[in-house]
Amino acid sequence: MKRQKNRFFKQERTRIYDDNRIDPYREQMKYKEPARCTGCSALFINGRWSWEDTNEAASEALCPACRRIEDHYPAGIVEVGGSFFEDHRFEIMHMVQNIARVESEEHPLERIMNVEDNEESTVVNTTGMHLARRIGHALEQAYDGELDISYDAENYVRVSWSR
Template structure:
């Protein structure tokens, strides 16, 4: 049996590296021209990111990824809330969720609630980003405990379920 020398550096076998080709269809491969303003929500693309800043009238016009998701009814995440506790405290919990969305959206314009559907005692919240559902689930669990389940589909979709 041959012994390997100490300090020998092995090169990484590049054939074994897996490149995941899945990507978010709403994440642009190209950069937007600057400044670009979304005609629907008013967010501006400045210095490589979307912000809530005013730009000149001569700015390029293009829908931001969040407005495109809303137009296409294609959420990046969902939060399902159910249970008797939720039914009893619906107004309070929904107020907390709206405040979370307002706070998150002020810093990150692409993180917004698309729609809220109520059906048979459960509520489904669709969002334009993957970070807002996680924040909502964590906030519900921290404030009220309960059963929290979070699942990701690659890096493009998140499902959050909270029940109590």
């Protein structure tokens, strides 16, 4: 039998697709590389933000996470509540801080903006959707409870966990 050769087709690159997502913090143009954030000292190099250091002279910019913090406009909201949470508040909030630290080490744009304590719950505002979702899944995995994740827009998520 004859074996057929693998055939690779060239992808047509003449079509350009419009990105219809509306995100005020998504840059339309790239930063001049390397660029150092004036707020958190993250470095934009090789097309992404990182915690790297460079000996090159870097231009100044403000990263999307610092702009969100400055504007008080979170990308993710995590609401944690319930009687179990009241009994284990210190332990749960320590876990939330650890998750944020680990996530931020690899992804500088994923950070906790602030933590607000209400009478019946605690609200954690994040600069990224992924961190909020990851916190919710970690709480559900560790403590069971009820997890509700709702995407209000393409760039905003609300996570609610209670037990």
